[in-house]
Amino acid sequence: MSRRVVIAGGGTGGHIFPGLAVARELKAREIDVHWLGARRGLEAELVAERNIPITLVDLEGIQTLTPSAAARVLAKLPGAIATSVRTLLKLRPLVGVVGVGGYASTAGMMAAGLLGVPTVLQEQNSIPGKVNKFLAPFSDLVCCGFEDALKAFPSLSAEWTGNPVRADFFEVSDVAPHDPPRLLILGGSQGSLFINRTLPRALAMLRDEGLEIEVKHQAGVRWAEVVRTAYQDFKLEAKVSAFLAQPWQAFAEADLVVARSGALTISELAAAGRGALLIPFAAAAGNHQEFNARSLERAGGALVLTENEAMPLRVSMLLGKLLRDHDALRDMGRSAREVALPNAAARIAERVLSIGGGV
DSSP states (O other): OOEEEEEEOOOHHHHHHHHHHHHHHHHTTTTTTEEEEESSSHHHHHHTTTOOEEESOOOOTTTTHHHHHHHHHHHHHHHHHHHHHHHHHHHHHSSEEOOOOOHHHHHHHHHHHHHHOEEEEEESSSOOOOHHHHGGGGGGEEEEESSSGGGGTTTTTOOOOOOOHHHHHHTOOOOOSSOOEEEEEEEETTTHHHHHHHHOOOOOOOOOOOOEEEEEEEEEEETTHHHHHHHHTTTTOOHHHHSSSHHHHHHHHHHHEEEEEOOOHHHHHHHHHHHEEEEEOOGGGHHHHHHHHHHHHHHTTTEEEEEETOHHHHHHHHHHHTOHHHHHHHHHHHHHOOOOOOTHHHHHHHHHHHHHHOO
């Protein structure tokens, strides 16, 4: 077998970026990496940009499709598995597949199972999705981003490794509240329509109460101009951007964060030691975003409002209370930092190589 590892999965940044972090660690150990992705996923662009060879299969998710559409998607699965089998036979990797979630992860992991080669599954969320629950019993190891996820695999080989995030987040200094307070609002790579609509109105209420706030709002490419106009309509000053090229720097400048609660966002908050008001995406598969958010809330690093609860008045009241209480901001930041696991990518890479017989 070659000193090569295949990483399978993608679809969204929450699956791709942890996989890319592991890929960097493997390449630093002189291991070749090949990616197995889906044609409609973001990996087709993001992975190629990093000069990692990639094979694309024709497969997509079925979470929100109608029964007839789901049947069409399932009909593509055998072909995607066949492509994955041919890829693995050609590459003969040290570890058959490291599944990072997403459409292609299913095909890659199943192909590895058919060939009898080792597999490692990476579960980023605090509660596993249906696909990973199905794949876990066939995996040699499940690497969990949240300690809570271990409960879902009581009889399997599973380890709390943490989710890979850039080392820059761990280098962010502890919260030192500013006057006026600084608020960072995150909508994720695609932007959050709910957060984009709610926060300008909530902040206008706080302005009317006399609380001045320095606002940085990452709105997503589709919504940046709309959000910028909304702040102007409310006569509020805010730095609105489509995306953050160096998000760790934005975390370092913030006293508090408002965000969704994808697995990577929670891990970045913990690494940077920043407290947050979290508004989970209500339509997330299996409600996993709320489970992620509650995990950080139990640790004392966040407050959580569901979309039903997060009306502008309620949001403004909570933000006003937090931003005026410097001790609370410091305590939330320290509590968030306590659940962070540094060097997660290196830890996962080491487990992968151990299972593959590479160390």
